[in-house]
Amino acid sequence: MTASSATATVLQAPVGLKARTGGPQDDGPKVLEHLLGWTLVVLLAMLVTQAGLI
Secondary structure, three states, rough: OOHHHHHHHHOOOOOOOOOOOOOOOOOOHHHHHHHHHHHHHHHHHHHHHHHOOO
């Protein structure tokens, strides 16, 4: 076993106590996320077309 793998084995957190990194969660309001995402896409498309960038 190398030193880095031994350190990784020793420093592993118990199950359920892992730190969150701010990424998407598995349990959440999926419908709300999709609705807000598509709203953002539509608003961005309207802004780009109104500004004459396309």
